[in-house]
Every structure is written in structure tokens, then in C-alpha cells.
Amino acid sequence: MSDLYDYGSFTMPGEAGYEELTLQLAKKWGSDVIRDCDGTKLSEQLLSAGMDVYSTICIIRDHNVFIHEHPEYQQQVFLESERVLATSSTVSIDLLSGYFSKQFAVNKNSTSYWQVYDRTSDTVVPRINWSYDAESDSVTIQGTAQWHHYSVNFLAFRIWEEINMYNHVTNSWEKEPLKQLDPRYPEVQEYLRSWLITWCEEHEETDVVRFTSLFYNFVWIWGSDERNPFLFTDWASYDFTVSPLALDQFAREYGYRLTSEDFINQGYRNPNHLAWKQKMVDYLWFTNRFVCSFAKELVDIVHRYGKKAYVFYDDSWVGMEPQSEAFGTIGFDGIIKCVFSAFEARLCSSVPGKLTHELRLHPYLFPVGLGGAPTFKEGGNPALDAQKYWVQVRRALLRAPIDRIGLGGILHLVEGFPDFVDAIADIAKQFRMIKDLHTRSSVYKVDLKVGILTSWGKLRTWTCGGHFHEHPDLDLINILESLAGLPYEVEFLSFDEVTQKNLEKIDVLINAGFAGSSWSGGEHWKDDKIITTLTEWVHAGGVFVGVNEPSAVQGYANNLRM
Numbered sequence: 001m002s003d004l005y006d007y008g009s010f011t012m013p014g015e016a017g018y019e020e021l022t023l024q025l026a027k028k029w030g031s032d033v034i035r036d037c038d039g040t041k042l043s044e045q046l047l048s049a050g051m052d053v054y055s056t057i058c059i060i061r062d063h064n065v066f067i068h069e070h071p072e073y074q075q076q077v078f079l080e081s082e083r084v085l086a087t088s089s090t091v092s093i094d095l096l097s098g099y100f101s102k103q104f105a106v107n108k109n110s111t112s113y114w115q116v117y118d119r120t121s122d123t124v125v126p127r128i129n130w131s132y133d134a135e136s137d138s139v140t141i142q143g144t145a146q147w148h149h150y151s152v153n154f155l156a157f158r159i160w161e162e163i164n165m166y167n168h169v170t171n172s173w174e175k176e177p178l179k180q181l182d183p184r185y186p187e188v189q190e191y192l193r194s195w196l197i198t199w200c201e202e203h204e205e206t207d208v209v210r211f212t213s214l215f216y217n218f219v220w221i222w223g224s225d226e227r228n229p230f231l232f233t234d235w236a237s238y239d240f241t242v243s244p245l246a247l248d249q250f251a252r253e254y255g256y257r258l259t260s261e262d263f264i265n266q267g268y269r270n271p272n273h274l275a276w277k278q279k280m281v282d283y284l285w286f287t288n289r290f291v292c293s294f295a296k297e298l299v300d301i302v303h304r305y306g307k308k309a310y311v312f313y314d315d316s317w318v319g320m321e322p323q324s325e326a327f328g329t330i331g332f333d334g335i336i337k338c339v340f341s342a343f344e345a346r347l348c349s350s351v352p353g354k355l356t357h358e359l360r361l362h363p364y365l366f367p368v369g370l371g372g373a374p375t376f377k378e379g380g381n382p383a384l385d386a387q388k389y390w391v392q393v394r395r396a397l398l399r400a401p402i403d404r405i406g407l408g409g410i411l412h413l414v415e416g417f418p419d420f421v422d423a424i425a426d427i428a429k430q431f432r433m434i435k436d437l438h439t440r441s442s443v444y445k446v447d448l449k450v451g452i453l454t455s456w457g458k459l460r461t462w463t464c465g466g467h468f469h470e471h472p473d474l475d476l477i478n479i480l481e482s483l484a485g486l487p488y489e490v491e492f493l494s495f496d497e498v499t500q501k502n503l504e505k506i507d508v509l510i511n512a513g514f515a516g517s518s519w520s521g522g523e524h525w526k527d528d529k530i531i532t533t534l535t536e537w538v539h540a541g542g543v544f545v546g547v548n549e550p551s552a553v554q555g556y557a558n559n560l561r562m
Helices: 021-029 065-068 163-169 188-201 244-254 262-269 278-304 342-349 382-397 420-440 473-482 522-526 528-539
Strands: 010-013 032-036 052-057 076-078 090-095 103-105 115-118 131-135 138-142 149-158 208-211 219-222 230-236 308-312 334-338 356-360 404-408 447-453 490-492 508-513 543-548
Touching: 010 021, 021 420, 032 404, 076 219, 076 262, 090 528, 115 219, 115 262, 131 208, 138 149, 149 262, 188 278, 208 278, 244 278, 262 278, 278 308, 334 342, 342 356, 342 382, 342 473, 382 420, 404 420, 447 473, 473 508, 473 543, 522 528, 528 543
Parallel strands: 010 032, 010 404, 032 052, 052 208, 208 308, 308 334, 334 356, 356 404, 447 490, 447 508, 508 543
Antiparallel strands: 076 149, 090 138, 103 149, 115 149, 131 138, 219 230
16 A cells, blocks of 8 residues: 555654654554553653644543532432332331442432332332431331332432443542543532633643533443443433433423423423433433533634644534534534444434544453453454454445544553554554545435435434444444445425425435434324325325334324325
8 A cells, every 4th residue: 555645644642651662653654643542651762753642631621629629519420229119108218229329329408309209000109108317228118008119210420430440440540530520510510610721821822622522421321230330321211311400490491390200201301212202302402502612612722722622423412412503513523433333333324514524443452342351352353353443444434534543541451462553553444545535526325316205304323322333223224334334415394394395305215213212203103294295295206115013003003095
């Protein structure tokens, strides 16, 4: 491959104490940017090595001193206690039973936002019938119906930032666990503005401030049983954005109040694959406006110091919604997405605006991968992993341009894995060649436009939420993975956009998912205007492709028969 492709457009992690290794790999991989990562630092020798510098900040993390002084400003979540069977007229429930004790602590001053439920009859237990014991963190319910199950919805502080928690456990770190601040509170906003100003003044060497990410992490609830460590996770759920202040501000703005049960949702919560009720959609946009408005203030600070601001489209990304209008007002200079698959590369490239679009490749430089399998340790084969992921990602890069690629993690772990080092060097050259091809001509396309019809529409462009691969319940993710490398134009439509005018430009419309899901459409299929519009479009020659249970909704059998 030509020497023209030996250098540039590659971001590598560096590590103090491993300067010689870092500089050797920088030359081999053609790195023009060096970055730090959670758990590593850059030395003066690396900072002055001639590469641009990305400095990683997680704006809501690493403020333990302030949090110890103001624990009321920690982030929170509504949890549901274990469901306890009533064998008599009184039931006592240990609120945190079954949860990871290092992740949560009951907010003892928030009982006015709690609810106790008879889950058998799906009814709220009157407040007069239950009491909370703050010393034991338990709730006692009086007058229970025998053989009914009961549970408590309660607010808990999240006392260990989830990504830091994962990194600690994965790498067996013996460092102080990092807590997380909720910037919804004005006092926290004032503190973070001041903190960022000081940080920028102390980091003259930084060219790009890499926000990882903004304020609220995707939901990741851990359990106490090692056999079932993750009780619930979803890449696009808003569970971790809640607080008493957020609930009160929402009520003032919208004229109605959300309850704990709106978040718990009979125990289903509100994952991305469920069709959300309008209340939660309102809450999404309420959160999006706040996240983007305060993020703009922080990015403006970074720009005043002559630095660029990039954001990581993972971890604490919830609320920024890169396909929303509000996101464009923040002023980010770049967006970075970690990728395993083609659809994730398209997810990054599709973010609108004059941004640098960068992919962080896998495997991450950690001993084990996200699934727990060994990577940079005995039994791992990171070179093979890298090539497998790259083959998938490369399909998408041939369809839509990306500006940069890179790696993250603990660099010295690559020692002893020379095949991986060589694989990354080859991948970097391939990427530069593909990037160059995009400058020489436009991509070949077939004159056929595919529409993807979901409840979310363009808000979930090129994703079903997170790193799903061949998931049996997510037919759409496999369809997106296929389309990501095919020569078709793809557009994402919501049911509100189903009009004859919008459908005129669509040749094939795909609706895929199980009944009631956000992907198949759920309650939207009760709207006869949608049925009529689509039926007329198909009658005129449009192609409707349904997978699994398209158009299915309870009480409306055989809605769409084409």
C-alpha cells in the first residue's frame, strides 16, 4: 500500500511511564494525535512529541471533594424494591435488597416522591398505610392483602459513577471511586463553570477537550448477585436524569407532574425498544433542552481558551440527542463514537453539522471486553478481534465518509501482542486510503431510497440503542447492519411523518419489530389515517417490507394486509 497512507487521521492513547513504547507505536500507526484515558496520564515528553493533544474530561466526575461537602447534589434514579409476598396483613421491605450496595444509597429525604404498589392488583397503596425507617432503609406496609406482592418505588443516590465503576472492576483498580454531580442544580452549574475555567487555564498544551460525554449516563443498574450482575441496562433510557428538582421543574413547565411509576413502568422501565408514553416523550425533550443549553455554556468556555471541543457519543450522552435541533446549538467541533459494527459507523457519520466525525475502534485496550471475554490477557486474541470488527466497520466507511479513527485504553497492555500492533497499522493505512477515495469521487449509489419506519424516526437514526449484535428480539438492528454497507439512500421516518408527500420519495418502506415495540410502532397503528395513507401508497406501487410483527397492535388484528 502506498506510503501516502502511512500518516495522519489516527488518535492513539499515550501513557506516562511508557514513553518509548508510546512513541514507537505512534510512528508505526502514523498517529497525529495523542490522548489520555481513564486511568492514564500523559507525561511532558509525550505532550511535546509533536502530536496534537486530546485531553479527556468527564465533566460530572472527579469532583469528590465538592460532593463530600454537598452530597445532596449527587445524581439519582428511581429504583423499585424487590417484590415481597404478603403472608399476613403487614409487610416489611428492605429497599436496597438485591442491588449493588456500592452503587446506590437511599435518598432519605425524598419520600414525598416515593410510591408503594400492590403489584398484584396494580394499585397504589395510600401513604397513610406505609412508613419508612431511615435507620434500616426499609418500608413497612400495613393492611396488606394476603398473597399479593408489594414493592416500593424510591429515589436513590448513585454514589459511584458507572463507567468509573466498570473500569475499576474490570482492571482491579485500587483508587478512590469517583462520584457524579447533577448539573441540574444551579449551585453545581456555578461550580462546574469555575472548575472548567481553571482546568483550561492549567492545560495550555491541550488542543481538543474531549467531553466524555456530558451529564447523564445511559442506565446501568447493577445487582448484588455475581450470577446476575447487571439488572437493567439500556443505551437510550433516561432513568439516570431524574431528581426532585427535575421533577419540580418539569411540573412547572408542562402543567402536570410525573410520578415514580412513570419511570418504573410496572418494572419494565422505559428502554429504547418500548414505545414511550407521551409523558416520557415530554420528559425527553425537557431534558434535551437543559442538557444542550448548559453544554453550550461549557463549550463556549473551551472556545474562549482557543481549544476545540469534541464529545464522545457514548457513556454520559443521554439528553444531548445528536439528531435533535438543540444539539446543533451547542457548538461542538467534533463527535467521537466507539464502534463494533457498520451501523455504529453510520450512526456517527449521520450526525449533522460541520463536525469532525471520529471512530474509536475496538477492542478497547483493557484486559477483557464488554462481554467479559479476555482481550489483552491470557486467552485473548485482540488482533483477530480488531480485524473482525474492522471488516464490519469498513463496509460502512465505503458508503459514508469518516474523518478520523483511533484507539482508547491502557497502552502498555499491547506489549506481548505484536500481531495486534501490526493489525492496527494495517487498519490505519486502509482507513487513510478509503478517506482519500472519498475526496476523489462521490460514492456509487443505486437509484432506490429505503425508509425505516419507527416510533422514534430520525431521533434514532442508524441505531436501535447501543452495541447490539444479532440480537434475537431486535430484527431492525440486523437490517440496519445490512443496509449500512449497501448502496441505497436510507431515511428514518416517524409515524407523525407518514404522509403522501413524505412517502413520494420512498421506494421501499421497512417496519420491523415485535408487537408493541417502538420499532414496529405500537399504539401508532391504531391511527386509521396512517393505515389509509400507507395502503394508498402501496396500492400505487410502493413496497412495504414488514419483519416480525409489523403493524400489530392489540385489538386491531391484521391492520396492514398488502
